[in-house]
Amino acid sequence: MCLAVPLKVVNIEGNTAQAEIEGVKRTIRIDFVKDVKVGDYVIVHAGFAIEKLKEEDAIENLRLIKEVTDALK
Amino acid sequence: MHLNEFRKPQDIDRVIKFLKKIDRKIKIMEVCGTHTMAIAKSGIKGLLPENIKLISGPGCPVCVTPSEEIDAILELCRKNRDLIITTYGDMMKVPGTNVGESLEKLRALGSDIRIVYSALDAVEIAKNNQDREVVFLGIGFETTTPGTILALEEAINNNINNFYIYSMHKLVEPALRALLEQPDFDIDGFICPGHVGAVIGEEGFRFLVDEYKKPSVICGFEAGDILIGIFKIINQIINNDVKLENEYKRVVKTEGNKIIKEKVEKYFKVSDDLWRGIGLIKNSGLKLKKEYEKFDAITRFNITLRENNKTTACRCGDVIKGKIEPNECSLFGRLCTPENAVGPCMVSSEGACAAYYKYLQF
Ligand code: SF4
Numbered sequence: 001m002c003l004a005v006p007l008k009v010v011n012i013e014g015n016t017a018q019a020e021i022e023g024v025k026r027t028i029r030i031d032f033v034k035d036v037k038v039g040d041y042v043i044v045h046a047g048f049a050i051e052k053l054k055e056e057d058a059i060e061n062l063r064l065i066k067e068v069t070d071a072l073k
Numbered sequence: 074m075h076l077n078e079f080r081k082p083q084d085i086d087r088v089i090k091f092l093k094k095i096d097r098k099i100k101i102m103e104v105c106g107t108h109t110m111a112i113a114k115s116g117i118k119g120l121l122p123e124n125i126k127l128i129s130g131p132g133c134p135v136c137v138t139p140s141e142e143i144d145a146i147l148e149l150c151r152k153n154r155d156l157i158i159t160t161y162g163d164m165m166k167v168p169g170t171n172v173g174e175s176l177e178k179l180r181a182l183g184s185d186i187r188i189v190y191s192a193l194d195a196v197e198i199a200k201n202n203q204d205r206e207v208v209f210l211g212i213g214f215e216t217t218t219p220g221t222i223l224a225l226e227e228a229i230n231n232n233i234n235n236f237y238i239y240s241m242h243k244l245v246e247p248a249l250r251a252l253l254e255q256p257d258f259d260i261d262g263f264i265c266p267g268h269v270g271a272v273i274g275e276e277g278f279r280f281l282v283d284e285y286k287k288p289s290v291i292c293g294f295e296a297g298d299i300l301i302g303i304f305k306i307i308n309q310i311i312n313n314d315v316k317l318e319n320e321y322k323r324v325v326k327t328e329g330n331k332i333i334k335e336k337v338e339k340y341f342k343v344s345d346d347l348w349r350g351i352g353l354i355k356n357s358g359l360k361l362k363k364e365y366e367k368f369d370a371i372t373r374f375n376i377t378l379r380e381n382n383k384t385t386a387c388r389c390g391d392v393i394k395g396k397i398e399p400n401e402c403s404l405f406g407r408l409c410t411p412e413n414a415v416g417p418c419m420v421s422s423e424g425a426c427a428a429y430y431k432y433l434q435f
Contacts, residue, residue: 004107004216004268004294006076029193029223031223031332032219032330032332032333032336033330033332034332043268043271043324045216045217045219045220045268046161046190046191046192046217046220047190047191047192047193047194047220047223048191048219048220048223050216050219050268050271050272050330050333051271051324051325051326051330053323053324054323057322057323057324058075058323059075060322060323061079061293061320061321061322061323062075062078062079062082064320064322065079065082065297065301065320066082066083066084068088068301068304068305069082069083069084069085069087069088070084072084072087072088072090072091073087
């Protein structure tokens, strides 16, 4: 029940949004995350978004991982 | 969003090779049921040498719900035949202390028990059944409580008078503290639950390093995230450099989610709470505040917990505390399987026993 997945927001109406992953659509609530826009990725847990997933953060995250693996050369 | 790159980051083989060479004994606890599942599913345990052990902690909500609470739910059901009980699916099969009794069994006997995907679905059921009373079983940690909040707000805003919440929500920090305070606790480091982190923020785990000096890394849920997390913990141990690291920067921010934190404070009061296997932990649970009593199932139905000291052969309590691995329970795989579960750690899909049975036993 705790499974949370990243979904892409495709439509927003007030605090309700449609979000999808690999073509599967879900209706979610976005009350807890500020300034969600169509095209954003959000982490969705039991029907609501808990956080936004930003492209630049994901890239930074990957860079930090690369630092770790590079150090092991 | 780069998902595959987190599943298998570039050059991750170097990390695996490094981990394979470690020869000292290290025990790492993962605190989240989703991590337990991800670790089992991805085969990470098989990549590690024997001496590095990953132990599941108290992170599966169904598993830590004590039998006293399960019994109270079942009694509520039995005594109020007109009630509609709404619950996340994982609760259905958890057995109470009366042999053979569970929500699933009571449903077969005619009780109206409905599985919902989100707490909001439960309010919807209340809207559509105004002549009946509807109870929602609110279980789960920091990540699940916001769903209950949405349901509560929906009920308040729409003046719904037949909807009640049985809040059994729990907090991660007090439970970890309770474990750490046990004299025989021998875990060397923590894989901290990333999504709890999204709510409470990086700082929410600071106590693990500042007060208890345990290497701790906040981790995402892809295989690559977890391997990097394990690597970082081991590095901290080897270099005697204890610190809090955030491997899940793409989601977990320093402060966490302010909106959720404020709403939790608005609607809930912190109270002492019972945990399976651990017992009463001070300030570890969330109950509805007096102002929202109208929606509180505990007040409406006068729910009280009856202490039960029944001991069973099920060792879920020890599994939750990280004292034993599931296969050290004498019932594991013989009398206790997912199809015929004796304890919640086997019932819940996120339970350590279920994960072990499904992915690791052969
Ligand atoms: S294997 Fe079954 S009986 Fe044993 S601890 Fe796990 S859930 Fe309990």
